[in-house]
Amino acid sequence: MSTIKLFIDGKEVEVERGTTILKAAGQAGVRIPTLCHHPDLEPYGGCRLCIVKVEGMRGMPPSCITEVAEGMKVTTEDDEILAARRTVLRLLLADHTYDCLRCRANLDCELQKLTEELGVREHGLIPVLRESTIDESNPLFVRDMNRCVRCARCIRTCQEIIGLGAIDFLGRGHAVEVGPFANQPIAESICESCGECVVHCPTGALSFREQPPRPDRKETVICPYCGTGCSIELHVRRDRVVAASGDRHSEVNRGLLCLKGRFGSFPYLHDPERLTRPLVRKRGELVECDWDEALDLVAQKFRQHRGEAFAAFSSAKVANEDNYLMQKFSREVQGSNSVDHCARL
Amino acid sequence: MTNPIADFGKARTLLVTGSNTSENHPIIAHHMRRAIRRGTKLLLLEPRDIPLAGLATVWLRHRPGTDVAVLNAMMNVIVSEDLHDHQYIQERTEGFEEFRRVIEQYSPQRAQEISGVSADDIVLAARIYASERPSSIAYAMGITQHVTGTDNVKSLANLAMLCGNVGVEGGGVNPLRGQNNVQGACDMGALPNVFSGYQQVADLAARQKMSQAWGVPFESLPDKPGLTITEILDGAESGQVKALYIMGENPMLSDPDSGHVEKALGHLDFLVVQDIFLTETARLADVVLPAAAYAEREGTYTNTERRVQLSRQAVPPPGQARPDWQIISELARRLDHGWNYSSAEEIFTELAVVTPQYRGITYERLRQGEQLCWPCPTPGHPGTPILHVGRFARGLGKFHAIEYLPPAELPDKKYPLLLTTGRVLQHFHTGTMTRKAAGLEALAPRPFIEVNPADARRLGISGSAPVRVISRRGQIELEARIDERVDCGVVFIPFHYFEAAANRLTNTALDPVAKIPEFKVCAVRLERAG
Numbered sequence: 001m002s003t004i005k006l007f008i009d010g011k012e013v014e015v016e017r018g019t020t021i022l023k024a025a026g027q028a029g030v031r032i033p034t035l036c037h038h039p040d041l042e043p044y045g046g047c048r049l050c051i052v053k054v055e056g057m058r059g060m061p062p063s064c065i066t067e068v069a070e071g072m073k074v075t076t077e078d079d080e081i082l083a084a085r086r087t088v089l090r091l092l093l094a095d096h097t098y099d100c101l102r103c104r105a106n107l108d109c110e111l112q113k114l115t116e117e118l119g120v121r122e123h124g125l126i127p128v129l130r131e132s133t134i135d136e137s138n139p140l141f142v143r144d145m146n147r148c149v150r151c152a153r154c155i156r157t158c159q160e161i162i163g164l165g166a167i168d169f170l171g172r173g174h175a176v177e178v179g180p181f182a183n184q185p186i187a188e189s190i191c192e193s194c195g196e197c198v199v200h201c202p203t204g205a206l207s208f209r210e211q212p213p214r215p216d217r218k219e220t221v222i223c224p225y226c227g228t229g230c231s232i233e234l235h236v237r238r239d240r241v242v243a244a245s246g247d248r249h250s251e252v253n254r255g256l257l258c259l260k261g262r263f264g265s266f267p268y269l270h271d272p273e274r275l276t277r278p279l280v281r282k283r284g285e286l287v288e289c290d291w292d293e294a295l296d297l298v299a300q301k302f303r304q305h306r307g308e309a310f311a312a313f314s315s316a317k318v319a320n321e322d323n324y325l326m327q328k329f330s331r332e333v334q335g336s337n338s339v340d341h342c343a344r345l
Numbered sequence: 346m347t348n349p350i351a352d353f354g355k356a357r358t359l360l361v362t363g364s365n366t367s368e369n370h371p372i373i374a375h376h377m378r379r380a381i382r383r384g385t386k387l388l389l390l391e392p393r394d395i396p397l398a399g400l401a402t403v404w405l406r407h408r409p410g411t412d413v414a415v416l417n418a419m420m421n422v423i424v425s426e427d428l429h430d431h432q433y434i435q436e437r438t439e440g441f442e443e444f445r446r447v448i449e450q451y452s453p454q455r456a457q458e459i460s461g462v463s464a465d466d467i468v469l470a471a472r473i474y475a476s477e478r479p480s481s482i483a484y485a486m487g488i489t490q491h492v493t494g495t496d497n498v499k500s501l502a503n504l505a506m507l508c509g510n511v512g513v514e515g516g517g518v519n520p521l522r523g524q525n526n527v528q529g530a531c532d533m534g535a536l537p538n539v540f541s542g543y544q545q546v547a548d549l550a551a552r553q554k555m556s557q558a559w560g561v562p563f564e565s566l567p568d569k570p571g572l573t574i575t576e577i578l579d580g581a582e583s584g585q586v587k588a589l590y591i592m593g594e595n596p597m598l599s600d601p602d603s604g605h606v607e608k609a610l611g612h613l614d615f616l617v618v619q620d621i622f623l624t625e626t627a628r629l630a631d632v633v634l635p636a637a638a639y640a641e642r643e644g645t646y647t648n649t650e651r652r653v654q655l656s657r658q659a660v661p662p663p664g665q666a667r668p669d670w671q672i673i674s675e676l677a678r679r680l681d682h683g684w685n686y687s688s689a690e691e692i693f694t695e696l697a698v699v700t701p702q703y704r705g706i707t708y709e710r711l712r713q714g715e716q717l718c719w720p721c722p723t724p725g726h727p728g729t730p731i732l733h734v735g736r737f738a739r740g741l742g743k744f745h746a747i748e749y750l751p752p753a754e755l756p757d758k759k760y761p762l763l764l765t766t767g768r769v770l771q772h773f774h775t776g777t778m779t780r781k782a783a784g785l786e787a788l789a790p791r792p793f794i795e796v797n798p799a800d801a802r803r804l805g806i807s808g809s810a811p812v813r814v815i816s817r818r819g820q821i822e823l824e825a826r827i828d829e830r831v832d833c834g835v836v837f838i839p840f841h842y843f844e845a846a847a848n849r850l851t852n853t854a855l856d857p858v859a860k861i862p863e864f865k866v867c868a869v870r871l872e873r874a875g
Contacts, residue, residue, distance in 0.1 A: 210784070227649035241660055251716050268779075313592060340537050
């Protein structure tokens with residue numbers, strides 16, 4: 001791969017040919033504000049917050065979609081650029097429900113962070129009213145188009161990463177919003193509820209219904225469902241799992257999860273119906289007992305039924321170590337090869 | 346899988362069959378759909394109008410259970426049009442001539458009569474599979490859960506070898522495993538005929554090796570293969586099996602003909618169930634042992650592409666629940682075997698020694714983030730993402746001459762509809778885990794049966810009406826969903842719901858080799874209920 005040299009804010013930088021100015025600036029340690037840009041997605045150039053000046057180039061090109069060229073001289077910020085960015089931000093805010101404290105994305109909102117970074121508190125414009133969709137049809141997440149900045153990150157996620165394309169821009173001009181075909185409720189669309197659009201949304205326009213408390217730590221586990229083997233980060237607070245997210249280090253799922261992994265991998269762990277003590281049948285009823293009583297009884301009965309009289313069902317849901325020990329137990333301790341599991345079911 | 350998941354993105358043609366991938370393996374479906382967006386062609390051999398059907402270049406909508414006829418006809422076309430890979434067949438395979446004599450009998454027209462798929466579509470699909478290579482095959486239980494399941498899989502292997510698609514990047518024959526550790530459970534020897542690493546119990550040397558490693562007398566290890574799950578249940582009913590130890594399975598919902606399962610379990614002298622919930626099966630037990638769930642202990646799982654992965658402990662188990670390996674060890678100690686494992690890692694170290702495919706894998710390597718697909722035979726080995734490169738595991742790849750055989754139970758006058766079963770996007774297997782997640786349950790709260798509009802009209806059934814579904818083995822009541830996802834004459838029920846358990850209806854007929862029950866085809870009739 002050949003490299004080229006360019007100047008970012010007067011500093012010489014060497015980067016790979018074909019890189020964008022935004023990436024080159026990142027490599028040079030210069031931050032350029034962005035909103036529609038996301039590293040998981042193809043360059044888009046929608047929001048115009050990442051505009052820069054390039055010597056000899058007309059206007060202010062968006063750095064996220066402008067390729068570097070040999071000897072290019074880039075200015076990432078001056079008064080004029082800053083003023084333009086603030087105007088872009090004010091326009092976005094004028095069309096945005098501005099009640100951060102009640103928003104699910106509060107303190108985790110890229111728009112909010114930009115207002116802080118660029119020093120914009122009031123938009124100072126007269127908002128043009130429009131009716132935006134609030135779609136609460138899906139029990140897992142809510143779509144509030146009053147908080148949408150039309151960055152298309154959700155649309156692009158669903159198309160580029162998920163390959164589904166359940167949502168797109170609908171309508172025209174000021175009335176443009178994001179929705180599924182014919183703006184039907186999302187729950188009635190082809191959406192698979194994986195939640196990746198929510199993960200990639202920079203604001204509170206898409207938000208999960210469950211709002212977990214902040215985790216103390218995260219632990220990496222393998223998803224308990226299908227055989228794909230996605231890696232999950234379980235968010236743990238006070239020894240309870242409060243949320244799950246995709247592990248970006250995994251070669252299998254690269255941060256993605258499906259709805260079972262994201263929403264179904266932990267609620268059952270803390271279900272009140274979990275078994276917490278051994279049970280033994282006494283006079284027809286299963287009653288709680290201590291481990292010693294249960295294990296002694298099992299050992300006594302297993303001793304009576306060795307060889308072909310003994311059989312075991314191991315499990316495709318438990319770890320390798322458990323399966324290894326179960327077949328070893330059946331063969332070594334009980335003298336029976338009748339050990340199987342539900343691979344066929 | 347012969348190839349890694351990422352290879353679906355490198356295929357120019359994908360043949361997906363017997364897999365509703367986007368609902369059952371959503372992350373794998375992402376790989377497939379991204380490839381299709383870039384121009385990969387999708388061939389779908391599938392009776393239901395699953396979400397992937399909309400993306401298929403050719404959708405072969407066959408009658409359930411007629412897979413061999415369609416695949417043989419595709420291979421008939423490939424050979425008669427001389428699209429097969431002569432060099433690959435000559436250098437790397439055997440049995441071609443005998444195989445060829447059988448597929449010559451399967452013209453596309455004959456397959457059309459058997460399967461209902463148009464002969465033209467079969468020809469088109471065959472040409473694409475053979476010419477736009479590498480071609481990758483993905484399949485799941487829609488292929489295997491038939492009395493001809495083994496034949497179906499062998500036919501897919503025939504097709505792949507015919508076009509030189511095994512042992513190449515972006516190709517392969519790729520079963521999508523339905524549970525997080527089916528691969529590992531098989532690798533670990535949780536099967537009646539093999540120790541870990543597929544070492545035959547009937548093999549003298551294997552028994553010697555294991556008895557030495559385990560420190561027990563050689564004669565104490567039985568040499569006769571044991572019983573499979575379905576045979577164990579039959580054995581319980583006949584009195585041969587007296588004690589059964591069930592860990593983490595719920596055969597009352599997951600096995601065919603639950604009436605038979607209940608009766609068989611009732612015949613046992615002693616039933617132990619080790620699980621995280623009081624499942625339908627645990628309710629019948631003499632002793633129930635509370636186990637730790639996956640996130641409550643450390644352990645390794647082997648995914649569908651043979652990747653061995655380490656899962657950490659995130660939270661402590663509830664109450665007195667314990668990891669499965671601790672419970673088993675404790676029982677072994679009480680039965681005078683001195684098992685003193687102190688951690689899952691210690692067990693892994695032992696199993697790696699006796700399991701050739703796992704020998705080079707350690708917890709340490711996994712902790713360091715190494716991505717290891719077995720076989721990984723030595724300490725520094727990088728793992729083997731693609732199998733059969735240059736040479737098949739058995740030497741030469743064997744073509745099997747396979748004739749089409751019909752399913753064990755087909756619709757007739759009394760039971761005129763063909764029932765097929767499967768999963769929905771929101772739920773998993775018998776629902777014991779997913780149905781505890783309120784959001785998932787809200788999306789898919791009720792059992793249903795998909796009925797084609799034409800059948801519904803004839804039976805006088807309207808949308809969401811309660812219906813009774815009756816087979817020779819049992820009956821259930823549930824809501825009808827009038828939907829063209831199923832073809833005329835076919836109905837579909839997801840098997841997640843205990844309140845209308847699909848396996849009250851299904852047939853226990855088995856594939857004679859793999860002993861898989863024929864969940865995907867049985868005959869039923871429908872009546873309006875209530």
